[in-house]
Amino acid sequence: MSDVNSSQNNEPHSLKYLDLFTLIKNKIDAGEWAENATIPTERELAERYKTSRTTVRKAIEHLRQKGYLHSEHGRGTFVLPELSRRSQRQLHGFTDDILARNGVPRQQILEFGFVPANEMLRHALQLSGNRPVLRIKRLRFDNTTPMGIQTAWLPVDEAHAFTQEELLEAGSLYKLLAQKMGLELLEAYETIGARQPSAAEASLLELSVNDVILTCSRVTLSVNRKPMEYVEMIYPASRYAYEIKITKDSFSRK
Amino acid sequence: MSDVNSSQNNEPHSLKYLDLFTLIKNKIDAGEWAENATIPTERELAERYKTSRTTVRKAIEHLRQKGYLHSEHGRGTFVLPELSRRSQRQLHGFTDDILARNGVPRQQILEFGFVPANEMLRHALQLSGNRPVLRIKRLRFDNTTPMGIQTAWLPVDEAHAFTQEELLEAGSLYKLLAQKMGLELLEAYETIGARQPSAAEASLLELSVNDVILTCSRVTLSVNRKPMEYVEMIYPASRYAYEIKITKDSFSRK
DNA sequence: TAGTGGTCTAGACCACACC
DNA sequence: GTGTGGTCTAGACCACTAT
Numbered sequence: 001m002s003d004v005n006s007s008q009n010n011e012p013h014s015l016k017y018l019d020l021f022t023l024i025k026n027k028i029d030a031g032e033w034a035e036n037a038t039i040p041t042e043r044e045l046a047e048r049y050k051t052s053r054t055t056v057r058k059a060i061e062h063l064r065q066k067g068y069l070h071s072e073h074g075r076g077t078f079v080l081p082e083l084s085r086r087s088q089r090q091l092h093g094f095t096d097d098i099l100a101r102n103g104v105p106r107q108q109i110l111e112f113g114f115v116p117a118n119e120m121l122r123h124a125l126q127l128s129g130n131r132p133v134l135r136i137k138r139l140r141f142d143n144t145t146p147m148g149i150q151t152a153w154l155p156v157d158e159a160h161a162f163t164q165e166e167l168l169e170a171g172s173l174y175k176l177l178a179q180k181m182g183l184e185l186l187e188a189y190e191t192i193g194a195r196q197p198s199a200a201e202a203s204l205l206e207l208s209v210n211d212v213i214l215t216c217s218r219v220t221l222s223v224n225r226k227p228m229e230y231v232e233m234i235y236p237a238s239r240y241a242y243e244i245k246i247t248k249d250s251f252s253r254k
Numbered sequence: 255m256s257d258v259n260s261s262q263n264n265e266p267h268s269l270k271y272l273d274l275f276t277l278i279k280n281k282i283d284a285g286e287w288a289e290n291a292t293i294p295t296e297r298e299l300a301e302r303y304k305t306s307r308t309t310v311r312k313a314i315e316h317l318r319q320k321g322y323l324h325s326e327h328g329r330g331t332f333v334l335p336e337l338s339r340r341s342q343r344q345l346h347g348f349t350d351d352i353l354a355r356n357g358v359p360r361q362q363i364l365e366f367g368f369v370p371a372n373e374m375l376r377h378a379l380q381l382s383g384n385r386p387v388l389r390i391k392r393l394r395f396d397n398t399t400p401m402g403i404q405t406a407w408l409p410v411d412e413a414h415a416f417t418q419e420e421l422l423e424a425g426s427l428y429k430l431l432a433q434k435m436g437l438e439l440l441e442a443y444e445t446i447g448a449r450q451p452s453a454a455e456a457s458l459l460e461l462s463v464n465d466v467i468l469t470c471s472r473v474t475l476s477v478n479r480k481p482m483e484y485v486e487m488i489y490p491a492s493r494y495a496y497e498i499k500i501t502k503d504s505f506s507r508k
Numbered sequence: 509t510a511g512t513g514g515t516c517t518a519g520a521c522c523a524c525a526c527c
Numbered sequence: 528g529t530g531t532g533g534t535c536t537a538g539a540c541c542a543c544t545a546t
Binding site (some may be wrong): 138 | 530531532533
């Protein structure tokens with residue numbers, strides 16, 4: 001029972017360092033290893049879970065990157081307070097975002113169809129030819145409160161595109177892209193700004209034209225490192241704020 | 255000359271994986287190893303630079319995290335296009351930010367003195383007692399263009415505080431904190447929003463009260479993981495935008 | 509089948525903190 | 528000194544990609 005690999009080989013292949021990572025993470029989440037206290041030494045963990053110190057260090061290294069642990073040379077490895085484990089900006093869509101805030105994500109599709117790509121889109125999506133792109137404009141809600149307007153441009157073939165109905169059924173664009181086209185998020189580049197809404201935007205968002213909106217444009221790359229969407233989003237500043245964790249580049253020489 | 259450790263021991267101790275990291279990074283930056291091409295195999299690098307494959311993998315792992323390389327199981331390790339290496343949001347202050355944009359950072363100190371800490375500040379700075387905190391309010395410029403107003407609260411002792419003149423001389427608060435108090439940045443938690451400026455803010459920033467400003471509040475932790483400042487910043491949205499790279503949490507199972 | 513990156517081992521020595 | 532984390536080695540085997 002003390003072997004970290006007790007979950008055996010019903011799975012294709014279990015990775016020891018992943019098992020150990022999960023094991024330690026669970027102990028911390030459950031409070032079994034308290035905040036600011038040390039965890040067992042690397043050598044003790046290696047012995048206890050019948051593995052090598054290298055593997056233990058790999059699991060701990062990833063827990064450090066997730067803000068769970070913090071090692072001090074010569075002193076030990078400490079559990080970080082819960083603050084450090086929160087608000088790291090993850091890569092996900094509106095649906096996950098609202099769900100994480102215990103809200104009810106809804107959407108209304110305002111536009112859905114193919115349009116020619118302008119120069120900016122061709123650059124952002126790294127398009128070479130003159131193929132049209134799929135434009136989807138949606139009004140997003142948390143339950144009945146309008147939370148934003150999102151306009152996405154997708155480099156998909158007209159022949160293999162999904163339908164408006166499929167998008168409504170899936171609820172989330174990213175979910176649909178994963179299911180239908182095997183596209184999974186890898187990373188995104190965002191630019192955040194602010195402005196006042198147009199009359200049309202204010203009306204959709206139930207705002208006054210004197211209110212303030214946050215703007216965000218994003219290029220999202222899929223796991224094959226090809227752009228899978230360019231999207232422009234606007235949010236009422238009174239209902240939405242960005243939370244970011246910024247970490248120091250810990251790998252530059254002095 | 256092929257030994258990665260040829261820079262020898264005039265330095266306190268050179269780390270092989272850091273040397274190799276820098277060596278590979280330089281080859282990529284110089285274009286010697288071209289975009290989208292493979293780099294030599296791990297085994298070849300290990301032999302060429304007289305080191306172990308483990309050390310090579312550690313250097314490559316960090317280059318992957320910095321967006322320089324991308325490995326595919328069974329195929330090789332590839333140089334990523336320059337896009338992937340840009341706009342990762344780093345942890346630094348206004349001064350570095352402006353310098354990175356080839357601007358000229360300037361500042362005007364509007365307030366400098368000790369004030370009592372309210373409940374929000376005590377929470378953000380994790381203060382227990384009733385000691386006053388140092389409040390510094392500054393108007394920041396890129397050359398002669400007002401770029402923002404920053405109000406920082408620092409948990410420093412009145413007895414050991416620096417002076418207004420020292421701050422002006424250092425030019426950067428973080429530089430001064432590093433020099434005088436040995437405090438170095440580790441990570442920060444930011445919340446970004448937007449609103450309209452007050453009459454006083456608009457005047458300082460040379461805006462109309464109908465313009466829009468980005469707001470950012472930040473708690474910065476130093477390397478000892480204690481809060482070193484709480485700061486509220488406002489920027490004219492017309493002159494400043496946030497750029498962020500968001501990465502997927504690559505370490506969740508399934 | 510050959511070659512690649514991914515995982516893992518069982519050690520070694522070093523630098524740092526604490527007593 | 529003793530014990531900690533940090534670096535490094537010289538292998539081994541596995542999983543995946545290509546031919």
